[in-house]
Amino acid sequence: MSSAENHVGGWVLFFESFKRFLSSKLNRFSFVLILLLFALALAAPWISPFPFDQVNPANGLKGPSWEHLMGTDNAGRDIFSRVLYGARTSLSIAMIAVIFGLITGVFIGAVSGYVGGMVDEVIMRIVEIFMSIPGIVMALALVSVLGPSLPFIILALSIRRITQFARVTRGAVLSVKTQDYVTACHAIGMSNMRIVFGHVLPNCIGPIIVLATVLIGNVILTESTLSFLGMGIQEPTPSWGTMIAQGNEFLTFAPWLSIFPGLFLFLTMIAFNLLGDGMRDHLDPRGGSVV
């Protein structure tokens, strides 16, 4: 009976906390912006005025008009529709990469922080090595040797996230594991597995959620940079990075090709950065910058 009660209590606490989070104007703004982005991405097939791959060379490089809100590209494809589908691509890839990074990184970080000693030393050394290579360089190198297929792109995007999650989780675990209630768990003979997953990690959730929010924005940025350089999402799948790169060729006489997808990327980054800031103030007020 008590466990069911705890469960309900947990949800109530969550909603209370969420309500407090939304009491800030800036937090409301970023939250609504992100909901809007997700809505646009989900609804892309129904709200796009044209299929994203509908080619019409006769109508190429047309400026913004009522028919084509953001103009058309060199093949006459509707930029607005492609931007909407691009949101779908970026958000879904970023979510998968961050969730993969989170699961793996939190596990590694928890082991490192909880076990400590030599294991911790070795894991943190390896993390430091991976952190020595800038994310985009690592991603570029990996995709170039493995090939730009979706699973490899996601892998390339998550490797750095794994190390970031591992670091933050380790730090949180180190501070939590010295608390009295953890000692109490040991005293009543609980298994290490149960202590880590049942008692230590749930109390480290704040910094992890903050990091996850910021990293979704980061992964979207890395993915678009990768696509911009031709090593990410490949045609005909629409991606903001690829669209900006294509627009770069027609910059002088058709700047809208690069401007509009870039604006969406920029808005997405603003939304996730603001949300991350708000989350940090809300959940992890003592923590510093996580990235």
Next chain:
Amino acid sequence: MLTTVLLRRLFLSIPTILGVATLAFVLGHLSPGDPAIAAMGLDLEGHSSVEPGELERVRTELGLDKPIIVQYFQWLGKALQGDLGRSFVSTSEVSDLVFDALPTTMLLLLMTMSSAAVIGIALGIISAVYRGRAGDYIARMIAIIGVSTPTFWFAIILILLFAFLIPILPVTGSIDEHGFSAMILPTAAIALHPAALIARMMRSSMLEVLSQDMVRTATAKGLSRWRVFMVHALRNAINPVITVIGFQFANLMGGAVAVEFIFSLPGLGSLLIEGIYEKDILVMQGAVLVIGVAFALSNLVVDLLYMVIDPRIRI
């Protein structure tokens, strides 16, 4: 005492650098298919057009007939001596290509770092001093826009603005072609993000210091506001900001890759991307190695500098 600490830190960076080298080696060997074919710059479709004897010769030349662990130590030994192999596309030594590219990137990063530091610190101070007033909101707005603007897109917007609409700066090309002005737009493109990060860091660090007793004491004894902010508060607030500036290298290098490519600056980033486009594995490997080692070294320098600046962390 300080010397032992410095030596210990120096010693600790060796495994990291070795690790980076190992990572670069592994990256070069992850490629599916025959590394000899890849090293010859051929696609898999071109396989049949290579004479079998030729392939064998390249394999032996690259040491690919030996076990992987032997290959690794041979490669590492050569890399330590500055021999990174030969590019199969341009046939020049990879180490020569890297050393030709290094000055451009270093100049770019140095210019970026210094302009980002100056702008970021200034914005952060304005923000903290005018906390809650118009100056603070404007500075914070610039900062959030700065951290959210994609570097490569900003580079394109800068080109659009300054090279076509107000044509006063060169769009692409190296210093040799256009002189110093070739570096202005690339620097601005990369500097925006770190400047914004530094501004945010500076603001929070300054606000923390401004709430301390010693600031109240300084004000109480009748010092001017200017003196309190610029001398007493700033000196105490700047340390964490210096660390942030120092650790920006990886971010900057990441931004530099795309920006060098957009502006056709012949630096490490362009070399890396060319290596990737041409499937020139050894060039790619060399660029990754140098970037990683440079990062590890810059972290080392920041740590050492920090120990000298702030005696509290010499433990």
